[in-house]
Amino acid sequence: MDAILLQVLNGLDKGAAYALIALGLTLIFGTLGVVNFAHGALFMLGAFCAVTINKVLTLQKVVLSQTETTAWGTPLEIRTPLAQEWFGDLGLTIIDFSVPISILAAIPVMLLIGVVMERGLIRYFYKRPHAEQILVTFGLAIVLQEIIKAFFGANPIQQNAPEMLQGAIDFGALFGNPGALVYPLWRMVYLAFSVIVILSVFAFLQFTTFGMVVRAGMADRETVGLLGIDIDRRFTIVFGIAAVVAGTAGVMYTPILPPDYHMGMDFLVLSFVVVVVGGMGSLGGAVSAGFLLGILQSFASMSEIRDLLAKVGIIGLDQIIIYLIAIVILLVRPRGLMGRKGVME
Amino acid sequence: MLSLFTKSSEKSDLLLLALFAVVVFAMPIWLAPFGAAYPDLMQRFAIYGIFATGFNILFGLTGYLSFGHAAFLGVGSYTAVWTFKLLGMNPIPAIIAAIIVAGLFALLIGFISLRRSGIYFSILTLAFAQMCYNLAYSVLTPITNGETGLRVLRDDLRLFDAPTVGDGGPLLSHIGGIEMTGMPGFYFAAVLLVIMVGLAMRIFRSPFGMMLKAVKTNQTRLNYTGVNTRPYTLAAFVISGMYAGLAGALLCVIDPLAGAERMQWTASGEVVLMTILGGVGTIIGPILGAALIKYFENIFSAFNDQTLNDIFSFLPDQLQEGFVSVTSLFVGEGWNLSLGILFVIIVVFLPGGVTEGLNRIGRFGLRRLGIGHKSKNEDETSPAPGE
Amino acid sequence: MGILEVRDVNKNFGGLKALHNVNLDVQEGSVHAIIGPNGAGKSTLLNCFIGRLTPDTGSVMFNGSTLLGLKPHEINQAGVVRVFQTPEIFSELSLLENVMIPAFAKRDGAFKLNAFSDVARHGEIREKAMHMLEEVGLANDRDKTSSSMSRGDKRRLELAMCLVQDPVLLLLDEPTAGMSRADTNATIDLLKKIGGRGVTKIVIEHDMHVVFSLADRISVLAQGTVIVEDIPSKIKGNEKVQEAYLGGAHL
Ligand SMILES: Nc1ncnc2c1ncn2[C@@H]1O[C@H](COP(=O)(O)OP(=O)(O)OP(=O)(O)O)[C@@H](O)[C@H]1O
Ligand SMILES: [Mg+2]
Numbered sequence: 001m002d003a004i005l006l007q008v009l010n011g012l013d014k015g016a017a018y019a020l021i022a023l024g025l026t027l028i029f030g031t032l033g034v035v036n037f038a039h040g041a042l043f044m045l046g047a048f049c050a051v052t053i054n055k056v057l058t059l060q061k062v063v064l065s066q067t068e069t070t071a072w073g074t075p076l077e078i079r080t081p082l083a084q085e086w087f088g089d090l091g092l093t094i095i096d097f098s099v100p101i102s103i104l105a106a107i108p109v110m111l112l113i114g115v116v117m118e119r120g121l122i123r124y125f126y127k128r129p130h131a132e133q134i135l136v137t138f139g140l141a142i143v144l145q146e147i148i149k150a151f152f153g154a155n156p157i158q159q160n161a162p163e164m165l166q167g168a169i170d171f172g173a174l175f176g177n178p179g180a181l182v183y184p185l186w187r188m189v190y191l192a193f194s195v196i197v198i199l200s201v202f203a204f205l206q207f208t209t210f211g212m213v214v215r216a217g218m219a220d221r222e223t224v225g226l227l228g229i230d231i232d233r234r235f236t237i238v239f240g241i242a243a244v245v246a247g248t249a250g251v252m253y254t255p256i257l258p259p260d261y262h263m264g265m266d267f268l269v270l271s272f273v274v275v276v277v278g279g280m281g282s283l284g285g286a287v288s289a290g291f292l293l294g295i296l297q298s299f300a301s302m303s304e305i306r307d308l309l310a311k312v313g314i315i316g317l318d319q320i321i322i323y324l325i326a327i328v329i330l331l332v333r334p335r336g337l338m339g340r341k342g343v344m345e
Numbered sequence: 346m347l348s349l350f351t352k353s354s355e356k357s358d359l360l361l362l363a364l365f366a367v368v369v370f371a372m373p374i375w376l377a378p379f380g381a382a383y384p385d386l387m388q389r390f391a392i393y394g395i396f397a398t399g400f401n402i403l404f405g406l407t408g409y410l411s412f413g414h415a416a417f418l419g420v421g422s423y424t425a426v427w428t429f430k431l432l433g434m435n436p437i438p439a440i441i442a443a444i445i446v447a448g449l450f451a452l453l454i455g456f457i458s459l460r461r462s463g464i465y466f467s468i469l470t471l472a473f474a475q476m477c478y479n480l481a482y483s484v485l486t487p488i489t490n491g492e493t494g495l496r497v498l499r500d501d502l503r504l505f506d507a508p509t510v511g512d513g514g515p516l517l518s519h520i521g522g523i524e525m526t527g528m529p530g531f532y533f534a535a536v537l538l539v540i541m542v543g544l545a546m547r548i549f550r551s552p553f554g555m556m557l558k559a560v561k562t563n564q565t566r567l568n569y570t571g572v573n574t575r576p577y578t579l580a581a582f583v584i585s586g587m588y589a590g591l592a593g594a595l596l597c598v599i600d601p602l603a604g605a606e607r608m609q610w611t612a613s614g615e616v617v618l619m620t621i622l623g624g625v626g627t628i629i630g631p632i633l634g635a636a637l638i639k640y641f642e643n644i645f646s647a648f649n650d651q652t653l654n655d656i657f658s659f660l661p662d663q664l665q666e667g668f669v670s671v672t673s674l675f676v677g678e679g680w681n682l683s684l685g686i687l688f689v690i691i692v693v694f695l696p697g698g699v700t701e702g703l704n705r706i707g708r709f710g711l712r713r714l715g716i717g718h719k720s721k722n723e724d725e726t727s728p729a730p731g732e
Numbered sequence: 733m734g735i736l737e738v739r740d741v742n743k744n745f746g747g748l749k750a751l752h753n754v755n756l757d758v759q760e761g762s763v764h765a766i767i768g769p770n771g772a773g774k775s776t777l778l779n780c781f782i783g784r785l786t787p788d789t790g791s792v793m794f795n796g797s798t799l800l801g802l803k804p805h806e807i808n809q810a811g812v813v814r815v816f817q818t819p820e821i822f823s824e825l826s827l828l829e830n831v832m833i834p835a836f837a838k839r840d841g842a843f844k845l846n847a848f849s850d851v852a853r854h855g856e857i858r859e860k861a862m863h864m865l866e867e868v869g870l871a872n873d874r875d876k877t878s879s880s881m882s883r884g885d886k887r888r889l890e891l892a893m894c895l896v897q898d899p900v901l902l903l904l905d906e907p908t909a910g911m912s913r914a915d916t917n918a919t920i921d922l923l924k925k926i927g928g929r930g931v932t933k934i935v936i937e938h939d940m941h942v943v944f945s946l947a948d949r950i951s952v953l954a955q956g957t958v959i960v961e962d963i964p965s966k967i968k969g970n971e972k973v974q975e976a977y978l979g980g981a982h983l
Contacts, residue, residue: 035464124693130464131410135621136692138614142685150674150682265610269475272468280465316484323476327457330469334461355850544848552836552854553847559822559833566820569782570834571808571897573842580845 005171006181007298013187013256015294016194017043020249021271022278022286023201024242030218030281031238034122035130037137040268041144042110042243046250047259048148049109050102051157057083057095097162102251107244114243118236141265149261156258161186186255193252197245198287204241205283214238218281273326279339289337293322358546365629366539373528379640384527386643390636391534392595395541397619397631399588402545403581404617405626406554408561410467412613413454413474417447417586419481419608421593423489426603429497429518433506436518436525436533436598440591447590448583455582459575462564474613481605494604518598530599537595538632541588546628548584557581589616611681618688624700633699638684645683648676735760735932736781736901741790743776743956750776751787752956758901763923763933765943765964768953769977774936775817777953778903782814783807794901805842811900815907817936819886821893823879827870830878831861831892838897864896867922883910891919895926902926904935908942920945944968952976 021043028036058081065076083091094101121140125133160166169188171181205211213234216223250259257263274293278285299305301318309317317324329336368375369391376382400414421443428439458469481489489495497503497516518525525533548554556577559567564574597603606612615638623634653669653676660668675683695702734757743751750773758764766774779785781792783804792799799807822830835857840846852858865871868888873881878889891907907923908916920942923933937943943950944964951961954976960967967973 035467121689121693128696131404131408131467132692132696134410134412134464134467135617136689138617139685139688139692142611142614143682143689146679146682146685150679269471269610273472276465276468316480319479319483320476323472326469326472330461330465331457355852547848547850550850550852551847552832552840552849552851552857553845555825555829555833555851556836558825558829562822562824563820566816566822567833568804569784569808569814569816569820570893571805571813571837571842572833573803573805576843580847584847 003302003304006183007302008295009183009187009191011295011298012291013190013194013294014297015291016191017249017253017267017290018271018274018294019287019290020194020197021246021267022274022290023198023283024245025271025275026278026281026283026286027201027214027238027242027245029275030283031214032118032122032126032235034125034133035137036122036242037134037268038117038141038144039137039242039246040264040266040271041141042113042246042264043250043253043267044145044148044259044261044264045113046106046110046247047254047263048152048250049106049247050099050159050251050254051152051259053102053105054095054098054159057081057098057101059083061085099159099161099251099255103248106247106251110244110247111240113247114240115236117243118239122239123232123235141268145261145264152261154261156260158258159254161189161255165189190252190256194249197248201241201245202283210234210237270322273322275336277326277329277336279336282336282338285336285338293325296325297321355550358550362539362543362546365542369535369539370532372535373531381640381643384531386639387531388534388595388599389639391531391538392592392599393616393619393635393639394538394632395534395595396589396592396616397623397635398538398541398545398628399585399592400616401585401620401625401627401631402548402557402588403585404620405631406549406557406561407578407581409459409462409578409582410617411458411470411582411585412467412610412617413458413470413472413477414585414589414616415608415610415612416454416474416477417451417589418593418596418612418616419477419603419605420450421447421590422597422603422607423481423495423593424590425594425597426495426497426601427488429503429516429597429601430501431504433503434497434516434518434601435506435520436594437520439518439598440537440594443590443594444587445590447593448587450590451583451586452579455579455586459578459582471610471613474608475610478605478608478610481608489603489605491605494602496602516601518601525598526600533598534595537591541591542628542632549628553577553580615684618684618691620698621696622687622691622698624698627698627700630698630700637699642680642684645676645680646678648673734758735795736934737791737793738777739791739793741777741780741787741792743773743780743785743787749956751780754790754953754956754958756951756958756961758932758934759948760932761930762948763935763946765935765937765947765950766953767937767940767943767950772953772976773956774953775905776956778814778905778934778936781807781812781903805837808837808897809842812903813894813897813899813901814903815887815890815894815905817905817909819883819890821878821886821889824877826875827865827878827881827889828858828861828874830889831864831896832857834893835860835864835896860896861892864892867895868892869918884912884915887911888915888919891922895922899931902931902933904933904937906936906938908937908939916942 021039024042025036025039028034028039060079060081063078063080065078068076070076081091081095083094085091087094117140121136125136165185168182168184170178171183172178175181205215217231217234253259270293271290274290275286277293278287278289297318300321306315306318309315333339372387372390373382376387381387396414396418400411404410424443424446425439428442432438454470454473458466458473461469482491499516520533523529556567556572556574559572560574560578567574593603593607596607619634619638620631621634622637623632624630650669650673653672654665657665657668673679691698697704736756736758738754738756741751741754742749754773754777756764756777766777768774776785780787781794781799783799783802783806786800794810794812799810799812802810822833825833832851836846836854839857862871862874865874868891870885870888870892873885878886881889887907887910894902904923908919911919916939923935923946933946935943935946947964949961950964950967952959952967952970952973959972959976960970962970
């Protein structure tokens, strides 16, 4: 029972990442009608916002020690982060909290990136064939990830959660069975963050006029256009929001998975599968399919289940479970779990 | 595109193919001034030419954009190496086996993916390819040898030629004692390229090809015309998968090593780019695109800071440093960045690819010269999408 | 016994009753016109015959076997061919190719892997297509791409694409809409000519000139229901029909 709960929890954080990316994809797709192959790159850019902020915060001042020497007899270098020098202990705390702080930086940065992308490139493709939309965003994804590779190298860069959030919660203790269900604190934070973001996006769409227009646009783009509503500006903002959602998701994910330049594409492929399973154009579908597939993936990688499957000759299911489910769903429910009729058919 | 049916005839096609063969076989001569006349590179021109030609049969004719064709390339490679291991180093059984196995894979993947069209199809093929890649890396390690890659070993079975291959030297594919590296390797691939292009030309001009074009323009209408489009698209998918399998096998003929990275999405994206760059839906375009990309990849990735410093050494020191650091972003390791930018530029400004570009220039030139605005010849090479 | 028997067909779109207990008997070799005001459900009815829509209830029998549940290409292969209201053609292909495709489909069935024979080798198909283009008066444009054509020409091409298949039952959804008077008359003549070949036709038309010069029987559809079915001379004076049109087309 505890093991099952643990797997559910484990699946939730991966699922949350899928859900957040898929949410943005669906939003862009539903309103702009563009399938954004560069959306994974936005997730990756967000993660590298965190890396950059961390680098900036930990810029160091190097002083050669007058008194102490190293084992080689050279003067010992004393490195103090500038932040510490300027702000003292507060500085250290700031460094410790670099990931959450990065969120603040990532929001305007990602918004800007999103707006520039949409205004500078994507908007010229609204009326072009879907194949060309895919191609141009795909090219853009390559460009973005190669730029990151050029600046940050090819290796993953470890980021740490703030110290106070690095521990784990012992859920088992709550049920009088300490140690049975230990869950890292940061993942809890990540989960909470995702839920908040998802809820705010939904609330935004549900309760604001802007959101109402966007939803109307997703249901019937032409009519909304005919009403004389300035769709263009709204498209830009929607794209910006989707970029922020993906980007902040990327920031928060860094302590869970050290970011590297190709993480975007890795996540994108799975997020696409999530979107297809959830039903293209359905926000609720994207989110629920994201969590669902995350959990299923984590179950398939559970060692008990792996052993069990190996006994009947099935191995490696955890590697491909998502794809298999997608295939089955597409065969029995071509529109996905919550897909609407007539979307992209 | 019209011209393929109405103006050109079978005879003129044969003539074109003969011309193409001459151009391909003479590559060692006319590529020399470009510094591209060495076998290793020319082999890649031919092999990726085959890959892109096959891809174009699917994408160019039916409009179905597959993002997972690298999977078939990889399957072809693995099959070829296994044939080497089991039967011996003769390339012929290897390519036949690779074509068959890749075809079967394409049948399976196509059968499922083609239930949807448009974006769904692209996503499904991408997912399948990623799945194959994951499997090749992990569970299927006994077959694929995982990260290390699959190669032929001295103590492999090699039913038919184990005794004849001497001990020293690397294990190479060979026909009748001629090893398939260097120039023989190139000519082997070149002959296959010409054959495969000939087949593609036939397909383009056949009733089957015409149906595929109709699928691209209006699939629904075609259904109401009494055509069951599913088997047509599936056949196109399988054929193009077989081309990819052949290309994958050839990669192993010239270098008997198969690795999973050949199946990654970047490889799938590359063949899309080759086709787009050259010109979708044209016979020569994809081959041109493949050659251009492999050529520039070769040149660009050879650059390093040293060579760049040499190039910019005429500049004052400060400027030199700046230039070197900027350009080094785009060459060497950064070649993929240039590739991505090229990709975007082509899609934005020249969706018809190089062939369309040349065509525009040609048309412009003709108009300037006061020769009518539509000559027959020019029309022959003009098929761009959306025309 | 008609060649096409439609029994109690109902079709709802959400709350809208697009078709309500529609019955229809079309005699072999006859021309049956369906008329009615805009939105009456005429196109919807045809869509139920060719597999684009499935009726909620009711049956559609063609030559004694049902059409319901068949795939669009199977229905076409059975000989039921439709001319679309808005021309749907293969816009990137030439006119000749547009007509050759249905001709191939007729000869080779729903699928044939004809991948290695040259199109030019299939002379009889080409001849047939050319002949059809001549009949609709488009022979001179055979090498043009069809996207560049006028609306009227597209309709004629559409007609050629359907006629080349030698249909058993031809469904015509407003075949002359958007055509000039002269073209309309030419089309009427053409349709009469193929009538001589024993083709059964169902014609939907707003142009009463066309209807009365072609039809053997007329069904009047209004708000999804057949209000009258009779021979043309009886329809002309029918009050119910006048009422249904009320300010619409004049009879
Ligand atoms: N796919 C659909 N979904 C919802 N409603 C539809 C659909 N197709 C048709 N309708 C509605 O059904 C009714 C009948 O439409 P239909 O096209 O059959 O009319 P029609 O008699 O052919 O008219 P017209 O003379 O204008 O062609 C109309 O009210 C139309 O709006
Ligand atoms: Mg109608």
